[in-house]
Amino acid sequence: MAKEIFMPKLSSTMESGTILQWIKNEGDPVDMGEPVFEVMSDKINIEVEAYEEGFLLKKYYNVDDVVPVNTVVGYIGEKDEEVPDTPPGNTENSESKAEPEPDQNETVADDSSSSVTQIEQGQIRATPAARRVAKEEGADLSDMTGSGPKQRIQQQDVHEFVQNAQKTPKATPLARKWAEEQNADLNTVEGSGPGGKIYTKDLSAAQNDTVSAEPDRIPVKGIRKVVADRMTESAAAVPHVTLYSDVDMTELVRMRSRLQDKIIEQTGAKLSYTEIMMKAAASALERHPYINASLSPDQQEILLHRDVNLGLAVATEQGLVVPVLHHAQHKGLVELVKESKQLAADARNQQLKPQQMQGGTFTISNLGMYAVDGFTPIINQPEAAILGVGQMKETPVGENGSVVLRPMTTFSLSFDHRVVDGAPAAAFLTELKQLLEDPYELLM
C-alpha cells in the first residue's frame, strides 16, 4: 500500500515548512534513504529522505509552498498505484494535546507509518543538508562541532567551519611550529608554496622584513645624561607656550654683507647671522625684562635679571652644550663675534670652564643652517624663555597688494607661562621682529 510522505516536524516550535525543492519527480523510483525533497523551517534546511522503497506517486505541493507540519505532501508506493488526487486532510491536529511532543532533539517522526524519515549516518550527528555541504566542500564532519541539538552538526556549522578553515592560513607543520615558538602571526606572512602555503623560508623572509639588526648601544652618561635630565625636567615641569613669527631678513642680509669686510678686518672672523640675532635679542630683552627673567628655586619669586647673559646652543660631538655670553647688552658686534666664536670653539673642543656655562638668562638655538623652517625649543631652565631660529628661505610674501619674494626666517619663542603671559611674550617677539627687520638701530 502507498505510504504518505509528511511534512516533518523538525522542532518543537515548527508549525509549517517551506518546500525548497523536490529532488524526485512523480514517477521517479525512490530508494530507501534517498532524499525526496528539501524543506526549510524557521531554523534549518533539511533534506527529507525516503523511509520506503518504491516510486514517488504524487507531489501535492509545489516549490515555495508553505505546508503545515504533519500534512501529507505526497505518496510513495508501487508503480501506478492509486492515490488521492488531493491531499488528504491533516492526519493529526498539530494543536492536539494528545499528540506527544516530538522529541525536540530528534528531527522527525520516526513512526513507521510515515514513509520518510531523516536518517543518521555513522556516529556523527549531522543534518542531511550539513552532510551535503560538507561533501561539496570536501570538509570532514568529524572535525566539526555541531551547534544543533545533541551537538548535531547543521549546515551553518559546516559553512562556518569552511570559512574558518579558509581564514587559517595554509602552512607546513614545521612552519606552524616555528610560528608558534616565535609568536609570529601566520596571517601576516605571505606563503610562497602552492596556494599560498607558508614554508619556513617565508617566515624567515617575513622576519627579515620586520626585524631590524641589533642596534648599537650607547650608555647615557656625561653630556647626554645632563641633556636628558634637564630636558625631561623642563618639559615636564615648565608649562611651555611657543609663539612663531616670520621675519623678513632682507635688511639684515644687506647689513651683514656691508659690515662683513670690516668685521673680518677687526676680528679675523666672519660675522654670522647668529651674532646679529644675539645683538637684537639683547636689545629687545633689555626693553622686556620679564622675558630676561627666571623663577626662583623655591618658586616664590620671579627674578628679573639686570644683565643679559645669552646662552648659545652649540652642537658638539658629545651632544648639546650651552655656553653663556655674559653681559651681552653691553657688547657690540665686534665683541660678540669674537666672544661667541671663542665660546663655540671652546665648546667643540670641550674646553669650556664651568663659569662659561652658568648664569644664562636667555638662550638662542639656531638651526638655520639646516633645512629646518621652524621648531619648538625646550626652555633651558631656570630661564624664562628661549628663542628658536629656522632657516632663511626665499618666500613669497604679500606686499602692498602684490606678491614678492623675500628672504624669510621663522623665529619661535618658547616661554615659561608661570613667569610670563602670552601678551608680554608676544610684545617681546614683535619688538625682536622689528629690530631684525630694521637692524640699523642695533648699531646705535
Add this chain to the structure above:
Amino acid sequence: MHKYDIIIIGSGPGGYVAALRAAKEGKKTAVVEDRGIGGTCLHRGCIPSKTMLQHAEVLHQVEQSAAWGIETGNVSFSYPSMLKQKETVVSQLEAGITALMKKGKIDVIHGFGTVNDNKEVTVEQKDENVTLHAPAVIAAAGTSPFVPPVKGLRETAHVTSDTIFEKTELPSSLLIVGGGVVGVEYACLFAGLHVDVTIVEMQQDILAGEDKDAAALLRNSLEKQGVTVETNAVLDDVDTGTENAVTARYTDKNGITKTEEVNDVLVTAGRRPNNSLLEETSVQYNDGFIQVNENMETRVPGLYVIGDLADGGWKLAHAASAEGISAVEHACGLQPSIHTSLIPRCIYTFPEIASVGMTEEEARKTGYDVKTEVIPMQGNGKAMAMGAKEGFTKIIADKKHGEILGAVLAGPHVTEMIGEAAAYIHLEGTIEELASMVHPHPTLLENLFEAAHSWLGREIHH
C-alpha cells in the same frame, strides 16, 4: 645567423629537459649536441649501468632462489645478449626523447657548439659552421671521465664508463680505480656477473662524503660478494702484460706493494668538466666548473650553465634536469617552480643506498641539535620475505622541532623509497607527522615509520 629564443648546448638530462620546458613556454628553441641525444646519462651513465645492474640482480636472485625451492637447473647467461638488451633500452629512450623534441618543434643541431659573451653560438659541422643567436643560452655540456696521471695508465689499454660496454666479451678480472659511486656500482655489477673485482681507492673509505654507516655496510657487502676492496691504497703503475692482460701495481694501506694481473682496468676516478665551449666567454671558473647564481646564470647575463658543468650542486641527472627547468623559467621571466636545493641521492649497489637532505655530520656542523635514529633491516617482515637482511633506515632530525633534516636508507628498493623521506623534508613535515601516518604492512617502508616512533621514544617493535 639563425635566431632563437633559447639555445641549449648539450642534450643530457639537463639540456633536453630544459629544451622541453622552453618549448612548453612557446619559445623557439634549439639544442646543439655533438653526440647522442640524451647525453652521458642515457648513453654512458645512468641508463646503461642501471640496466646492466638489473640483469646482475636478477641473476643473483635466480641463483639465490635455489634456497627457496625454485629449481632452474644450471643457470647461465649471455653477456652479449645483456649488452644488446641494454642497447634496446637506450635506443628506445633516445627515440622517445627525439619524438618529444619533434613535438615541441625544437631544432636539434648536430655538431660541437661554442658560445661567446654576445650569446652567439657557433656549431662546427662538416662542411661549414652554423651560427645561431639567442638572448638566452644554456650550456649543459656535462663532464667526461678523468684518467689520473698514473704511470702507464693513459698509455695502457683501459676502459672508462664511456667505453666499458664497448667490449662484448666479459672480462674475467677487473681492477677498478676509484671507489666512488660509479666505481662501486660497477663493482657490484661485475661481481654479480662473477668477474673477479678489485677496487683500489685512495681515500680512507669507499663512497667518500656519503653516510659512514652506509659506506661500511656496502664495503662489507662487497667483500661478501667477493670484491677485494683496497682503501688508503695508491695505484703506482700499470702496464700491458701478455695479451688481454694488464699488470697493475699498487701500494696498500700497510705500505705493501701488490701486483695484480687483470683482464681490464676500469678508471672511475672522477670526471672533468667539458668547459671548452665557454672559452670565448668571461664566465668564472672554480676548478674548471662554472660559477652560477641561484638561477643558474653565470656572470654573463643571459648565459646559463646547468647540470654537471655547473659549479656546486649534486652531479646527478635529476639535479641537472631541475636546474635546467630553473634556468629556463628564469630566462622566461617566470618564478622558478622547482626547488633545486633538495636532491635525493641514489646508489644502485647491492644493497642499494639512498639518502636525502643532510648527513649527520653536516647537520651537526650547521648547528642543529641533532638526534639520529637507526632501525636495522633485520626484523622487517617484507625484507625477510625477500631474503634481504642487509640494510638500515636512518633518520636525522633536529630535537627542537622534530624537523627532519636527512634520511639514509640502505637495502632493497630504497632508491624508490627515499621519495617518502624527501617528501617529508620538502613539505616540512616533522617527525611527529611521520610517526602519525599509517604505513602499509608488510613493506620495507615500515622501518621509516618505526624510526620516527623510536626517535620520539615510543618505539613499537624495537
